[in-house]
Amino acid sequence: MLCPFCAEEIKEQAVVCRHCHRDLAVQKPLLDENQALRKEIEDLRRQFNSLQRTAILHRGSPRPTAQDKSAFAFSPRYVAVYLLLPILLLLAAHYLIVIRFDLREIVLRLVSIALSLPFGFALFWRHRSGPILLIVTATIVSIAAVGGMLAVVSLIDVNVPIVPRDRREWQEAVEQALSIGLAMGAGYMFARVAENLLFGTEGSPGPLNALARSIISLVAPSNNERDLKARIESFQQVLAMLVVTVTTLGSIYAGVKSVLN
Numbered sequence: 001m002l003c004p005f006c007a008e009e010i011k012e013q014a015v016v017c018r019h020c021h022r023d024l025a026v027q028k029p030l031l032d033e034n035q036a037l038r039k040e041i042e043d044l045r046r047q048f049n050s051l052q053r054t055a056i057l058h059r060g061s062p063r064p065t066a067q068d069k070s071a072f073a074f075s076p077r078y079v080a081v082y083l084l085l086p087i088l089l090l091l092a093a094h095y096l097i098v099i100r101f102d103l104r105e106i107v108l109r110l111v112s113i114a115l116s117l118p119f120g121f122a123l124f125w126r127h128r129s130g131p132i133l134l135i136v137t138a139t140i141v142s143i144a145a146v147g148g149m150l151a152v153v154s155l156i157d158v159n160v161p162i163v164p165r166d167r168r169e170w171q172e173a174v175e176q177a178l179s180i181g182l183a184m185g186a187g188y189m190f191a192r193v194a195e196n197l198l199f200g201t202e203g204s205p206g207p208l209n210a211l212a213r214s215i216i217s218l219v220a221p222s223n224n225e226r227d228l229k230a231r232i233e234s235f236q237q238v239l240a241m242l243v244v245t246v247t248t249l250g251s252i253y254a255g256v257k258s259v260l261n
């Protein structure tokens with residue numbers, strides 16, 4: 001240890017400094033206490049860091065309680081964002097694609113899928129909604145949107161009734177509704193898959209998390225713990241987005257193939 005007066009190296013047990021000959025008897029207990037406190041702070045800091053790490057793992061996925069969930073279902077915000085908004089967007093898309101620009105049926109199908117998917121995704125990602133609310137939402141949105149589309153067509157063309165006239169028209173309406181509902185379901189499933197890949201299930205970090213951690217500490221190691229954590233976190237987001245994008249493109253490709261055949 002160092003003498004508090006002259007900063008020369010002295011023995012741990014010294015009572016008098018051999019360099020400056022000052023009395024260390026009064027200083028000694030204070031120094032010891034200081035050292036003990038320093039060690040305690042170091043321990044606490046280590047504990048705090050590990051707690052922070054756990055908090056970061058779960059920050060993207062706050063788990064709402066059952067009360068939160070039931071308060072959200074059919075709240076004004078739910079009705080506006082998850083029922084009215086997708087219905088209006090789908091009707092606007094239908095108006096532009098079919099009536100205004102007279103594009104092919106497949107364009108409407110694709111745009112419907114692209115519009116519906118994020119709502120299913122957000123329903124789980126943001127609100128951790130259960131499958132029942134998803135099914136209710138997808139059913140209401142798909143039926144209302146397709147009903148609205150039929151109504152708009154019959155409003156513009158007086159010769160066309162709202163209710164489909166033959167088997168072909170019925171099939172088209174049902175297919176359109178199904179693609180909206182299924183896209184919502186697909187978005188919901190992607191969110192669940194991404195959540196599991198990223199955060200794992202109850203406590204154990206997911207494989208994507210572990211992957212991000214090992215890649216970052218290999219490619220961009222950092223001595224600064226906070227820096228490293230931030231890098232790992234943003235890399236995880238990129239990985240999750242990649243997984244979601246690839247699965248989405250895959251499902252859209254599958255959907256398009258079935259319409260084209």
Ligand SMILES: [Zn+2]
Pocket residue numbers: 003004005006007008017018019020021022
């Ligand atoms: Zn000294």
